Amino acid sequence: MPIKIVFFGPEASGKSELTKKLQKPESRFESEYQETIGVDFVPIDEIQSEKIQIWDIAGAERFQLLRPVYFRGANIVCYCVDLSKGINQKQIENDIKQGLAHAPEAKLIIIGTKADLCMRSGENPEDKLNSLQLNDVPHERIVTSAFDKTGLVKNTESKGKTSLYGLIHKAVKNILEESNRRLTQPRPHGIVQPSSQDFPSSYTRMWSQGSSNTLDAALILLRDYSKLSSKPGFFENLQSSAKLFASGHWFRNNHKAVSETLKKSYNSPQDLLEALRNNLIEQGNPINASGSLARRIDFIQQQANISVINFDDINREIQQNNSQKLEPKL
Numbered sequence: 001m002p003i004k005i006v007f008f009g010p011e012a013s014g015k016s017e018l019t020k021k022l023q024k025p026e027s028r029f030e031s032e033y034q035e036t037i038g039v040d041f042v043p044i045d046e047i048q049s050e051k052i053q054i055w056d057i058a059g060a061e062r063f064q065l066l067r068p069v070y071f072r073g074a075n076i077v078c079y080c081v082d083l084s085k086g087i088n089q090k091q092i093e094n095d096i097k098q099g100l101a102h103a104p105e106a107k108l109i110i111i112g113t114k115a116d117l118c119m120r121s122g123e124n125p126e127d128k129l130n131s132l133q134l135n136d137v138p139h140e141r142i143v144t145s146a147f148d149k150t151g152l153v154k155n156t157e158s159k160g161k162t163s164l165y166g167l168i169h170k171a172v173k174n175i176l177e178e179s180n181r182r183l184t185q186p187r188p189h190g191i192v193q194p195s196s197q198d199f200p201s202s203y204t205r206m207w208s209q210g211s212s213n214t215l216d217a218a219l220i221l222l223r224d225y226s227k228l229s230s231k232p233g234f235f236e237n238l239q240s241s242a243k244l245f246a247s248g249h250w251f252r253n254n255h256k257a258v259s260e261t262l263k264k265s266y267n268s269p270q271d272l273l274e275a276l277r278n279n280l281i282e283q284g285n286p287i288n289a290s291g292s293l294a295r296r297i298d299f300i301q302q303q304a305n306i307s308v309i310n311f312d313d314i315n316r317e318i319q320q321n322n323s324q325k326l327e328p329k330l
Helices: 015-023 061-071 089-102 115-119 125-132 152-158 164-184 199-210 214-225 236-246 255-261 269-283 292-306 313-327
Strands: 003-008 038-045 050-057 076-082 107-113 141-142
Touching: 003 015, 003 061, 003 089, 015 107, 015 115, 038 107, 038 255, 050 061, 061 089, 061 199, 061 313, 076 089, 076 164, 076 199, 089 107, 107 115, 107 125, 107 164, 115 125, 125 141, 164 313, 199 214, 199 292, 214 255, 214 269, 255 269, 269 292, 269 313
Parallel strands: 003 050, 003 076, 076 107, 107 141
Antiparallel strands: 038 050
16 A cells, blocks of 8 residues: 655745655755745655655645645654744644644654754754653654754664654554554445445435436536536536525636536446546646545445545646646746
């Protein structure tokens, strides 16, 4: 299984330098701050034959609305605390609470960064990080410095010391063991349908309107998202816009992609969702994993017993495409 690690924390707290060192320990330290735009994706070496991918999430407030999307499916979350500054207990507690709310099963590692600057000011970085009180949140913590590689040298585990690599290895091992235990547990025969607690009851009512035809049922759910009563056309789109405005859903980010998808005919729910996936990527707006469209897609995939759309994969591809568009042309 692929392992997703999310680095988060305040702006300029050292996240990007750490992720760079994890990818390339010999990389040169950048003393000049460079802001992360949204999120960066950093693949690193395999750990225990598992693919590892690091998500470096921007700390700037203007990216806050996108953070739930980036946290979705995280196995490990690493919160960076800048030890060259004061410890803001309240902010740290709030940031971690929000992060774990979007990835409740993730392992938490608290990373004290910029230990070299902390020592330069006459403070003990270990004592400073330990002054942070998080008694009710299971976690590991470590002091690091991207400048002098404190806590980042791979072979320190063999000398009885802890490194960030060691903590990540330990977390990955625990995740794999837990996953194997779940896989070996006896499961009931047949497909377990989602309960009324998982999705709104309106989804079940709309699905039943499709009778035994899962494609019709899926189309009904997606048409309801865009408030369309039939295939999109000029007048249907005007009516759809009016209904979205009246219902308070005028700003649905993915309405255009859904409407474009519904213009064509399909042979199966799988064909429908594959077309929707392509249109979402082309549209270029990230999907809110807890939003209305994502929940409808999850419901359709569970009811039809298919797996076509993965929100992490789509958002990653959208981010990469958007980044390429922003690159200056030489």
